[in-house]
Amino acid sequence: MIIQIIGLPGAGKTALAAALANRINAIHFNADDVRADLNSDLGFSPEARVEQARRMGALARLTSKQDYITVVDFICPTEETRTAFGKPDILIWVNRIESGRFEDTNKLWENPSNADLVILNGSTVEQEVDDVIRVFGLHDWRKPTTLMLGRYQPWHEGHHALYSEAGKRTDQVMLGVRDTQGTSEKDPLSFNQVKGYIAQDSVMTNAMVIKMPNITNIVYGRDVGYKIEEVVLDAATQAISATQKRKELGI
Numbered sequence: 001m002i003i004q005i006i007g008l009p010g011a012g013k014t015a016l017a018a019a020l021a022n023r024i025n026a027i028h029f030n031a032d033d034v035r036a037d038l039n040s041d042l043g044f045s046p047e048a049r050v051e052q053a054r055r056m057g058a059l060a061r062l063t064s065k066q067d068y069i070t071v072v073d074f075i076c077p078t079e080e081t082r083t084a085f086g087k088p089d090i091l092i093w094v095n096r097i098e099s100g101r102f103e104d105t106n107k108l109w110e111n112p113s114n115a116d117l118v119i120l121n122g123s124t125v126e127q128e129v130d131d132v133i134r135v136f137g138l139h140d141w142r143k144p145t146t147l148m149l150g151r152y153q154p155w156h157e158g159h160h161a162l163y164s165e166a167g168k169r170t171d172q173v174m175l176g177v178r179d180t181q182g183t184s185e186k187d188p189l190s191f192n193q194v195k196g197y198i199a200q201d202s203v204m205t206n207a208m209v210i211k212m213p214n215i216t217n218i219v220y221g222r223d224v225g226y227k228i229e230e231v232v233l234d235a236a237t238q239a240i241s242a243t244q245k246r247k248e249l250g251i
Contacts, residue, residue, distance in 0.1 A: 002060045004085065005073040007094035007119075008109060009101050016094060016119065017073035019129045024071075025141045027063050031056060031074025044104070049077065050084045057085035069138075075100075077108045090136055094119045139172065139208045149176040149215060151242075153189050154197040154249060155204075158233065158240040163204075165231045176212040183214065186243065188251055 003020070007013045014030055021028035031052065035042065039055055042048040053076055063070045076082050093115035099106045117135055119128055133140050146166040152159055152175070166173045177194050180187040189197075191211045198204050218228065232238070 001069045001090070002064050002088040003069070003071045003090045003092065004060075004076070004088035005071065005092045005094060006076040006082075006112065006115075008077075008097055008099065009075060009105060011094040011096045011100070012119075012125070013073040013075075013094045015125050016092075016128055016132075017071045019125050020132055021069075021071040023129050023133065023140055023142060024069055024138050026069035026071045029056065029059060029070065029072045031072075034059065046078075046080075046108070049081050049108075053081040053084040060088075061086065075105060075109075077105055078110050079112075082112065090117070091115050092117045092119060092132065096121050137206055139174075143172050144170045145172045145174050145208075146170045147174050147176055149178065149212070151178050151180050151187060152194050152198065153180070153187050153242055154194065154245055154251060155201060156240055156242060156245045158237050160201055160203075161233050161237045162231055163207075165233070169229075172208065174208045174210055176210055176215075178212055178214050180214050186246075188246070 003026070005013045005017045005020075014032075017028055017030065020026070034056060035052065038059075039052055042052050052074075056072055056074060056076075060070045060072045072085075072088075076085060091112065091114060093112050095111075095118050100109075117132065119131075123131070132138065146169045148163060148166050150159065163173060163175070175198065177191055179191055181190045182188075195209050198207060198209055220226075220228070
């Protein structure tokens with residue numbers, strides 16, 4: 001997923017982008033930082049701005065393809081530069097000011113016609129982050145969360161039932177997928193394959209699915225702020241066999 005945050009200089013793009021990336025555990029690319037290093041050969045002519053946008057888009061797509069949520073903030077002042085960047089999954093326009101500190105940029109600026117969310121004056125940065133998370137259904141890493149840890153080789157009805165029970169504890173549930181591929185004959189699937197089977201479950205389209213190490217032990221001390229709980233499902237659900245599911249699916 002690529003989230004692009006645009007607006008005039010001084011509008012507050014970077015403050016929003018940094019706070020949002022922190023809350024959703026995303027990679028954050030700021031155009032000034034990229035210009036200072038990778039794009040130090042570029043100036044601010046119209047042609048250079050287009051090339052800057054193209055490179056920023058390419059950089060964002062490289063990380064997004066690796067399953068990282070990527071937040072990019074930069075001015076991106078014209079329709080031409082936005083086309084060069086490419087279509088993000090979410091476009092946010094920070095529209096708090098009528099003009100920025102650079103007159104040449106003010107003259108170039110074209111209001112976007114296709115922003116998914118427009119940020120106006122009147123809210124704190126944290127309130128804006130809350131709005132972005134709520135509007136787009138993003139996962140909030142500060143929100144109380146139930147962890148459901150497993151191999152899911154493959155995902156089946158029993159896991160679905162347990163997920164439903166987990167959702168009664170907290171609104172947000174994280175599926176921690178242990179990276180066990182090849183460790184036994186019962187573990188043929190890679191993380192991406194496991195994630196693909198989970199996505200086939202109609203209620204799991206926006207599930208929080210996270211790759212984790214092959215966790216074999218969990219220890220904790222006193223008053224750690226969470227609890228470990230065994231959930232016992234009905235006998236028929238408990239009896240579902242992942243081995244039989246793999247046979248049925250030809251895995």
